[in-house]
Amino acid sequence: MILADIAEFVATLPRTGGIAGLDLGDKTIGVALSDLRRSVATPVEVIRREKFTLDATRLLALLTARGAAGIILGLPLNMDGSEGPRVQSTRAFARNLEKLTALPITFWDERLSTVAAERALLEADTSRKGRKEVIDKVAASYILQGALDRMTYMARLEEQ
Numbered sequence: 163m164i165l166a167d168i169a170e171f172v173a174t175l176p177r178t179g180g181i182a183g184l185d186l187g188d189k190t191i192g193v194a195l196s197d198l199r200r201s202v203a204t205p206v207e208v209i210r211r212e213k214f215t216l217d218a219t220r221l222l223a224l225l226t227a228r229g230a231a232g233i234i235l236g237l238p239l240n241m242d243g244s245e246g247p248r249v250q251s252t253r254a255f256a257r258n259l260e261k262l263t264a265l266p267i268t269f270w271d272e273r274l275s276t277v278a279a280e281r282a283l284l285e286a287d288t289s290r291k292g293r294k295e296v297i298d299k300v301a302a303s304y305i306l307q308g309a310l311d312r313m314t315y316m317a318r319l320e321e322q
Contacts, residue, residue, distance in 0.1 A: 164256050164267045171232060171268035172313055179231030183306025184221075185272065185298050186235060186252050191217060192298030194306045195228050200313060203306035205299035214255070218262055225265065233265050236272030236305040270309040272301070 165171040175181075178198050185192035191209040196202060207224060211217050225233070235256055238248040256267050 163264075164260050166268070168268055168270070168309065168312055169316060171234075171266055172316065174266040175231050179229060181306065181310065182225050182228075182230040182233045183270075183302045183309065184233060184235050185302035185305055186238075186255055187211070187298055190298045191221060192300070192302035193221065193224060194299060194303035195230060196306060196310055198229075200310050203303040203310055205303040208298045214258055218259055221259075222263055225263075230265065233259070233263075233267045234270050234306055234309045235267065236302065237269040238272055268309075270305050272305045 163174070165174065178200075180198055181196045181200055183194040183196075183203055185194075189211055191211060192205070193207045193209060194203045194205050196204070206228075209217060209220050209224075235252055237252055238246075240246050252269070256269070260267060
């Protein structure tokens with residue numbers, strides 16, 4: 163099921179279990195997963211895109227093996243917050259994926275996640291070739307970490 167709001171997404175999740183973060187590109191899907199307590203996002207894999215059914219099969223096998231409880235897709239909004247063709251493509255991917263899994267799916271604003279990932283890799287003195295191989299999964303971890311931080315903040319507000 164696709165949930166438009168992060169609060170709705172959190173409400174559907176079991177108490178524990180990792181969350182997957184995805185950075186969808188034209189050629190790759192960057193995948194990151196959280197720990198079971200949903201506090202730290204870790205880059206996991208880059209899936210080379212072929213066609214949707216093959217991509218979804220590989221992705222869902224990975225998420226099943228890792229026990230993911232939900233999926234957060236990076237939403238590539240324009241810098242002014244408007245939606246362009248890439249957002250439409252991401253939403254279409256989510257609608258198609260929703261037909262194949264019972265995992266809840268939501269979106270997280272991914273503006274500047276790739277820039278932040280690139281900067282972090284440069285600071286780590288990663289070679290150009292090395293950056294190209296990992297940038298998508300590192301960007302996915304930035305997307306996921308942003309959502310996890312928001313989820314933690316929301317939980318703290320509820321406790322007060």
